[in-house]
Amino acid sequence: xxxxxxxxxxxxxxxxxxxxxxxxxxxxxxxxxxxxxxxxxxxxxxxxxxxxxxxxxxxxxxxxxxxxxxxxxxxxxxxxxxxxxxxxxxxxxxxxxxxxxxxxxxxxxxxxxxxxxxxxxxxxxxxxxxxxxxxxxxxxxxxxxxxxxxxxxxxxxxxxxxxxxxxxxxxxxxxxxxxxxxxxxxxxxxxxxxxxxxxxxxxxxxxxxxxxxxxxxxxxxxxxxxxxxxxxxxxxxxxxxxxxxxxxxxxxxxxxxxxxxxxxxxxxxxxxxxxxxxxxxxxxxxxxxxxxxxxxxxxxxxxxxxxxxxxxxxxxxxxxxxxxxxxxxxxxxxxxxxxxxxxxxxxxxxxxxxxxxxxxxxxxxxxxxxxxxxxxxxxxxxxxxxxxxxxxxxxxxxxxxxxxxxxxxxxxxxxxxxxxxxxxxxxxxxxxxxxxx
Ligand code: ACO
Numbered sequence: 001x002x003x004x005x006x007x008x009x010x011x012x013x014x015x016x017x018x019x020x021x022x023x024x025x026x027x028x029x030x031x032x033x034x035x036x037x038x039x040x041x042x043x044x045x046x047x048x049x050x051x052x053x054x055x056x057x058x059x060x061x062x063x064x065x066x067x068x069x070x071x072x073x074x075x076x077x078x079x080x081x082x083x084x085x086x087x088x089x090x091x092x093x094x095x096x097x098x099x100x101x102x103x104x105x106x107x108x109x110x111x112x113x114x115x116x117x118x119x120x121x122x123x124x125x126x127x128x129x130x131x132x133x134x135x136x137x138x139x140x141x142x143x144x145x146x147x148x149x150x151x152x153x154x155x156x157x158x159x160x161x162x163x164x165x166x167x168x169x170x171x172x173x174x175x176x177x178x179x180x181x182x183x184x185x186x187x188x189x190x191x192x193x194x195x196x197x198x199x200x201x202x203x204x205x206x207x208x209x210x211x212x213x214x215x216x217x218x219x220x221x222x223x224x225x226x227x228x229x230x231x232x233x234x235x236x237x238x239x240x241x242x243x244x245x246x247x248x249x250x251x252x253x254x255x256x257x258x259x260x261x262x263x264x265x266x267x268x269x270x271x272x273x274x275x276x277x278x279x280x281x282x283x284x285x286x287x288x289x290x291x292x293x294x295x296x297x298x299x300x301x302x303x304x305x306x307x308x309x310x311x312x313x314x315x316x317x318x319x320x321x322x323x324x325x326x327x328x329x330x331x332x333x334x335x336x337x338x339x340x341x342x343x344x345x346x347x348x349x350x351x352x353x354x355x356x357x358x359x360x361x362x363x364x365x366x367x368x369x370x371x372x373x374x375x376x377x378x379x380x381x382x383x384x385x386x387x388x389x390x391x392x393x394x395x396x397x398x399x400x401x402x403x404x405x406x407x408x409x410x411x412x413x414x415x416x417x418x419x420x421x422x423x424x425x426x427x428x429x430x431x432x433x434x435x436x437x
Pocket of ligand 1: 055240270271272275300301307308309310311312313314315316364366369370
């Protein structure tokens with residue numbers, strides 16, 4: 001059942017007693033899945049106190065009707081539809097529409113949306129020169145974020161208003177593929193391959209990545225299907241680090257392009273989307289070291305070592321990550337359909353089994369997350385390791401756009417501006433340079 005985004009349902013109030021004798025009644029908001037939140041928005045004005053929650057593990061920053069996840073039960077739903085159903089039945093383009101517009105498109109809406117994506121697949125020709133200005137060592141995520149921000153120089157920021165949103169959303173979803181593929185072509189010294197409207201979203205991307213002018217190219221349906229699945233699984237994940245960044249930037253009324261460019265940069269970090277690259281690098285290190293997974297499990301537990309099992313653990317999932325379950329199943333299927341035997345897959349399974357039997361990981365409820373197996377599929381379909389996080393960004397884009405729209409459509413939203421507990425010096429005097437020690 002569809003739900004409006006902002007819930008007014010107020011159940012029993014909570015009462016907070018403060019050490020200075022004040023007490024305050026705080027409204028309790030109940031979400032559509034019965035999650036409870038204590039609304040502290042009047043706390044400082046009424047008591048002079050703020051709350052402190054580093055990393056925001058207990059802080060709801062918004063009310064949202066896009067994605068529901070329950071980390072204890074391993075549930076993930078986009079607009080109410082379980083991820084397992086979408087993974088088995090939907091196309092990525094349908095999921096983009098669902099996340100942005102709140103419902104699955106009917107045939108007419110889907111055709112119009114697909115036409116729009118085809119129409120916007122090309123880059124402005126002048127933008128091609130940008131690719132030559134990056135150094136050969138530039139990480140594809142640096143190029144992608146710069147190019148997405150640059151789109152605002154070609155497509156009016158003013159058009160980000162109500163009338164222009166649909167077009168800019170379609171531009172981004174379509175052009176991000178072209179940007180990603182062109183940056184890869186540039187890095188290997190091959191000519192850019194232009195989009196082909198006759199192909200599916202994923203087939204078109206694979207062609208721009210792997211076709212060369214000298215030969216015909218037919219996208220492999222197994223690869224198209226695998227890519228479609230991975231993009232769907234990455235498409236949204238409520239208020240994670242990069243999505244919260246997109247909302248934060250958008251809250252200052254920055255453009256869609258600026259907000260998404262910021263989200264891409266937040267995703268890049270190895271504790272977030274950058275983990276998929278780090279997982280494969282870790283598995284390669286284990287393989288080259290002789291393949292003893294127990295040695296690396298031991299190292300991950302050692303508090304004197306900074307090593308962590310990449311692709312393990314999650315702020316919200318404390319049982320299993322339903323995306324990882326789907327991807328693990330797909331890994332075996334894709335590799336066997338493609339006739340690929342990857343020793344890294346066996347190693348990943350051994351590492352998972354060793355960690356899941358270990359008290360350290362059991363006690364802390366650390367399970368494989370979405371990034372643990374996704375890199376193995378990306379590798380099998382020919383995506384270079386340094387582009388894995390770019391693939392994640394392609395998938396996450398419709399979620400970011402949907403969240404940007406939801407924030408902008410909410411007339412009550414305010415600029416994001418957290419408080420702090422100051423722990424620095426109390427007032428001290430300025431010391432002239434000559435008098436300083
Ligand atoms: N390996 C070893 N120990 C770990 C790991 C890990 N991968 N993850 C968490 N822990 C330990 C921590 O050391 C800590 O132990 P302690 O209680 O003894 O101090 C405990 O588990 C809790 O970990 P936190 O870092 O407090 O958990 P948090 O929710 O802040 O971090 C995160 C979650 C960043 C995902 C973390 O689990 C991690 O670094 N994982 C590896 C990187 C990764 O795979 N990131 C991708 C996440 S999915 C995504 O963003 C798409």
